[in-house]
Amino acid sequence: MQRIKLSDTLELSRLVYGMWRLGDDSDTSAAHVAAKIHACLDQGITSFDQADIYGDYGAEAILGNALRANPGLRDRMEIVTKCDIVAPCGRYTDAKVKYYDTSRAHILKSVDTSLQEMAIDHIDLLLIHRPDPFMDHHETGAALDEVVASGKVRAVGVSNFRPWDWQLLQSAMKTPLVTNQIEISLGAIAPFTNGDLAFHQQHGHPVMAWSPLGGGALMAGNPPVGVVADEIGAQFGVDRAAVAVAFLLAHPAGILPVLGTNSLDRIKRISDALKVNLDREAWFRLYEAALGHEVP
Numbered sequence: 001m002q003r004i005k006l007s008d009t010l011e012l013s014r015l016v017y018g019m020w021r022l023g024d025d026s027d028t029s030a031a032h033v034a035a036k037i038h039a040c041l042d043q044g045i046t047s048f049d050q051a052d053i054y055g056d057y058g059a060e061a062i063l064g065n066a067l068r069a070n071p072g073l074r075d076r077m078e079i080v081t082k083c084d085i086v087a088p089c090g091r092y093t094d095a096k097v098k099y100y101d102t103s104r105a106h107i108l109k110s111v112d113t114s115l116q117e118m119a120i121d122h123i124d125l126l127l128i129h130r131p132d133p134f135m136d137h138h139e140t141g142a143a144l145d146e147v148v149a150s151g152k153v154r155a156v157g158v159s160n161f162r163p164w165d166w167q168l169l170q171s172a173m174k175t176p177l178v179t180n181q182i183e184i185s186l187g188a189i190a191p192f193t194n195g196d197l198a199f200h201q202q203h204g205h206p207v208m209a210w211s212p213l214g215g216g217a218l219m220a221g222n223p224p225v226g227v228v229a230d231e232i233g234a235q236f237g238v239d240r241a242a243v244a245v246a247f248l249l250a251h252p253a254g255i256l257p258v259l260g261t262n263s264l265d266r267i268k269r270i271s272d273a274l275k276v277n278l279d280r281e282a283w284f285r286l287y288e289a290a291l292g293h294e295v296p
Contacts, residue, residue: 184209
């Protein structure tokens with residue numbers, strides 16, 4: 001599988017397995033989680049996306065149990081995780097309100113907690129999960145520089161940032177931000193024209209796409225997008241999910257879709273998207289269906 005270079009020391013697989021639903025599965029045993037990881041690795045998917053808040057702050061520990069039971073797996077994986085959301089659940093049950101915390105103390109504590117929960121000695125990629133309207137960019141930037149210098153984190157980036165949020169934080173950092181994980185799919189096409197994707201494409205920042213299947217909405221029923229995706233999928237012998245992912249892969253910005261499912265069967269078919277070769281006309285057929293009208 002193609003690999004995308006984010007920095008001189010970090011590459012991710014083009015397709016990334018997302019673990020935000022890991023705790024929703026009826027089976028969260030170490031053996032079952034390891035089976036999901038192996039199903040990914042068998043396809044060349046070596047990158048795994050986590051966040052401290054996933055599973056009400058429980059998903060990292062579920063992954064950690066699997067890695068403790070299968071110590072050889074860690075060396076075959078790149079682990080991405082995120083921090084800065086404090087929600088009144090899990091370890092933050094006493095919080096009176098959901099908020100963002102990009103303070104040095106919170107970032108350092110979050111990194112140490114994630115390392116402990118996942119039973120690893122370093123995080124390959126740490127993302128600030130949401131833009132913080134109360135952020136002191138000098139403090140946040142220095143803290144991210146610090147966790148990289150310490151060796152606990154190999155690279156840093158952000159999630160859900162707009163270009164100006166990125167520029168503000170980067171202006172206070174020595175370490176380059178390497179990616180922005182944003183919502184982008186056939187159900188969320190605004191980044192193609194609102195400047196988000198253009199900004200990162202201009203500067204050569206690979207973008208990670210969360211919810212590339214629109215949270216499953218694109219796959220349900222017979223919306224216009226689904227009808228077109230089914231027609232294209234039939235040409236390549238794949239389902240509409242593979243076509244929706246291929247839509248992102250075809251874009252010249254080099255988007256990395258983050259796909260989350262607890263079904264082993266669906267995990268084994270994630271790489272079906274690589275079988276689809278969309279030309280410009282097919283890409284615009286899907287784009288038009290997503291827009292709901294022809295392009296101007």
